Amino acid sequence: MSQPEHGQNPSSGGQPGWTNQPQWGNQPQWGGPQGWAAPQGGGQYSQGQPAPGWPSGPPYGQPLYVAPPKPGVIPLRPLQFGEILDGSFQSIRRNAASMFGSALIVQAIGAVFIGIVTVGMFQLSMSLENVSSEAEFTEAMGPFLAIMAGTLGVSVLIGFLGSVLQGVLAVPVARAVLNRRTGFKQMWKLAGRRIWPLLGVAVLLTLGGLLAAAAVIGIAVLLFTAMGPAALLVVLPLGLGSIVFFVWIALKLMLAPAAIVVERTGVYDGLLRSWHLTRNNWWRIFGITLVVAIMVGIIAQIVQIPASLAAAAIGQVMAPHPDPETVASTLVVTTVISTAIGALVGSVTFAFQSSVSALLYMDLRMRRDGLDVELMRLMETGADPDGIPGAPSDLPRNDTWPPHGGHFPPSVPGHRPPA
Secondary structure (H helix, E strand, O other): OOOOOOOOOOOEOOEOOOOOOOOOOOOOOOOOOOOOOOOOOOOOOOOOOOOOOOOOOOHHHOOOOOOOOOOOOOOOOOOOHHHHHHHHHHHHHHOHHHHHHHHHHHHHHHHHHHHHHHHHHHHHHHHHOOOOOHHHHHHHHHHHHHHHHHHHHHHHHHHHHHHHHHHHHHHHHHHHOOOOOOOHHHHHHHHHOOHHHHHHHHHHHHHHHHHHHHHHHHHHHHHHHHHHHHHHHHHHHHHHHHHHHHHHHHHHOOOHHHHHHHOOOOHHHHHHHHHHHOOOOHHHHHHHHHHHHHHHHHHHHHHHHHHHHHHHHHHHHHOOOOOHHHHHHHHHHHHHHHHHHHHHHHHHHHHHHHHHHHHHHHHHHHHHHOHHHHHHHHHHHOOOOOOOOOOOOOOOOOOOOOHHHHOOOOOOOOOOOOO
């Protein structure tokens, strides 16, 4: 009996043998789909191209990363330190008239008072040189104390106006987030509706700071009176602790002006809102504020050095042989030049610091309240183009989900209609 060849099956029981048996590699798959076709191009898949039959997309089904939109000065997501700095510069550049102009007005008012106090101090020091008795000295101390009180009053006034202006400048910064430019008149029109709460919070913060400083100074005086020089061991830690406490409170309430203007809150609610927003973020806010303050101080000093040299050169030219009248006139000229340059530098630095504070407020709201989602909705719909992004909207919202007044229709399974 002959052995069947390979690939042929012998007949058994009169049954016909298997014929046309499919070869390996051509067997049909279960369910009838065709086997994988051989790739074209020499049987090799090109590197970087998907295999035939697989959908195009990232490997292993990973989703593609889509960067958050950046319609304005910052991306619509929680911010990093560099993005806050860049957004602050861009906010000032895009709204120079409103931000720089308003800051310049406030700084000019402060510079005028500082110049008056400087000239008064110089004249008082010239008069003290002719004092020859205790009675004359006591008489001259009256104007000196008045000038010192005026200096303190100017500092309080600048701080008060700065608190108000910080809330006002939050308007162009918030609008710049969605690439909306803000003019000088428009900024004050939007912020003017909240001017009374802004004045109230500025008064409260100013008086609180003055009362705290007066309390610490009064306690220090009483301790020195009762204990003498040994009170220094108590006063020094007390002073350092007071500074730390003051900085902690100031940073916790730093965002109150922005909250009052943007969210239209009252004085108490604005302070409470700032307190809640800064929770668990104090050290981050402290680090950003400290770095910005150091940067601003260094830039201001670098700009003031040429101004001081120029004022000294002008004084040497105008008064090579100084006498009281010439020295007084030279002091007036140099004081005017120094205060003008100081006002310009101060307006830029104040606008920058206020912009950083406003972006910190927006960043914390995106982290805590999901403000970035609301800003995306405003960007897509273009709603309220003349308002402040992040403020409670007065316009009806037609893009809410679920529809039908916040309820699913009866046709949706698993959801019952409202009773």
